[in-house]
Amino acid sequence: MSTLQAEHVYKVFGRRADEGVRALRDGADREELRADGTTAAVIDASFSVEPGQIFVVMGLSGSGKSTLLRMLNGLLEPTAGRVLFDGQDLTALGAGEMRRVRSTKISMVFQHFALFPHRDVLENAAYGLEVQGVSRAERERRAGEALELCGLGGWERSWPDELSGGMQQRVGLARALATDADLLLMDESFSALDPLIRRDMQDQLLELQRRLKKTIVFITHDLNEAMRLGDRIAVMRDGRIVQQGTAEDILTRPADDYVASFIQDVDRSRVLTADAVMDEPTADADACACPTVPADTPLADLCAVSARVPHPVAVTGADGAVIGSVPQGRLIAFIGDEPRPPMACVEVAA
Numbered sequence: 001m002s003t004l005q006a007e008h009v010y011k012v013f014g015r016r017a018d019e020g021v022r023a024l025r026d027g028a029d030r031e032e033l034r035a036d037g038t039t040a041a042v043i044d045a046s047f048s049v050e051p052g053q054i055f056v057v058m059g060l061s062g063s064g065k066s067t068l069l070r071m072l073n074g075l076l077e078p079t080a081g082r083v084l085f086d087g088q089d090l091t092a093l094g095a096g097e098m099r100r101v102r103s104t105k106i107s108m109v110f111q112h113f114a115l116f117p118h119r120d121v122l123e124n125a126a127y128g129l130e131v132q133g134v135s136r137a138e139r140e141r142r143a144g145e146a147l148e149l150c151g152l153g154g155w156e157r158s159w160p161d162e163l164s165g166g167m168q169q170r171v172g173l174a175r176a177l178a179t180d181a182d183l184l185l186m187d188e189s190f191s192a193l194d195p196l197i198r199r200d201m202q203d204q205l206l207e208l209q210r211r212l213k214k215t216i217v218f219i220t221h222d223l224n225e226a227m228r229l230g231d232r233i234a235v236m237r238d239g240r241i242v243q244q245g246t247a248e249d250i251l252t253r254p255a256d257d258y259v260a261s262f263i264q265d266v267d268r269s270r271v272l273t274a275d276a277v278m279d280e281p282t283a284d285a286d287a288c289a290c291p292t293v294p295a296d297t298p299l300a301d302l303c304a305v306s307a308r309v310p311h312p313v314a315v316t317g318a319d320g321a322v323i324g325s326v327p328q329g330r331l332i333a334f335i336g337d338e339p340r341p342p343m344a345c346v347e348v349a350a
């Protein structure tokens with residue numbers, strides 16, 4: 001199984017990097033090191049990403065996201081700590097071996113995908129395979145399949161400048177998928193796209209991931225994107241992962257004031273689902289013929305049901321059995337922190 005693990009990873013830039021790590025382990029902070037001309041870009045990062053998971057690293061500019069990502073694909077060597085993929089310690093590999101792992105097991109999707117203007121879409125999608133030395137027939141077959149997966153079937157012989165920004169980004173995604181790498185590293189991959197196209201790409205990625213079950217690390221500075229995509233999310237601040245967990249963990253139990261201030265603008269009604277806020281089942285909710293909702297119903301949709309039901313809304317599990325209930329008051333309390341509550345909830349509250 002292609003699990004990715006980071007174990008106490010540090011990246012310190014500067015002439016006395018090892019000393020910097022020792023100082024950090026002894027409790028020094030980033031500012032103390034900076035005074036010394038040393039930059040602690042990533043401090044003691046540990047996490048594990050299981051196959052089929054999207055692990056989102058979220059943080060403001062300068063928090064250390066890109067440095068962390070470059071250590072995951074072997075472009076940067078950690079100052080301390082280990083990165084393991086597929087049971088292999090990437091930090092112990094020689095340069096040649098690392099290049100081979102990078103070209104066969106790891107794919108990158110960047111923010112600005114540099115497509116080759118004088119190659120058609122198929123040749124662009126096949127580029128990673130060309131680097132691997134795969135024969136033309138084989139790489140065209142695999143690139144064609146990847147384009148199909150990304151919704152670009154029929155565009156193989158078009159030129160990059162004939163495609164919209166979103167389509168170009170999908171060629172980038174197809175290039176990453178064509179190599180069949182198990183680990184996909186996505187660095188602000190959708191950040192340059194218009195909001196609607198960005199949302200569309202997020203949907204496509206989720207749909208693709210349901211089928212392909214890659215191990216994905218996705219970097220973003222956008223918390224809403226993180227919440228939408230991430231099975232698990234790591235929030236970085238000043239080089240450290242200050243919290244990691246599911247979107248619900250972060251929204252309902254922020255680790256500190258920093259994370260709490262970050263999540264203020266998140267549309268909770270779309271991210272949180274019924275199972276995150278439900279209580280024990282009640283007799284009312286269990287017994288009557290009122291509508292029920294599945295556990296994964298977003299709170300925004302739950303509001304509409306709650307407005308029509310005179311008691312807590314019953315929540316059902318995968319087998320249809322009632323597993324909990326959501327009283328109106330609890331629903332309002334969870335959405336109440338939002339700056340602009342959705343209309344349905346305003347009606348419920350009135």
Ligand SMILES: Nc1ncnc2c1ncn2[C@@H]1O[C@H](COP(=O)(O)OP(=O)(O)OP(=O)(O)O)[C@@H](O)[C@H]1O
Nearest residue numbers: 013039040041059060061062063064065066067068
């Ligand atoms: N090669 C380097 N030499 C010295 N300092 C570096 C180097 N690369 C990054 N840094 C510093 O490490 C810190 C983390 O940078 P990094 O680029 O990883 O953050 P980021 O969260 O990806 O930011 P952005 O979203 O702006 O790319 C910053 O203070 C940056 O200046």
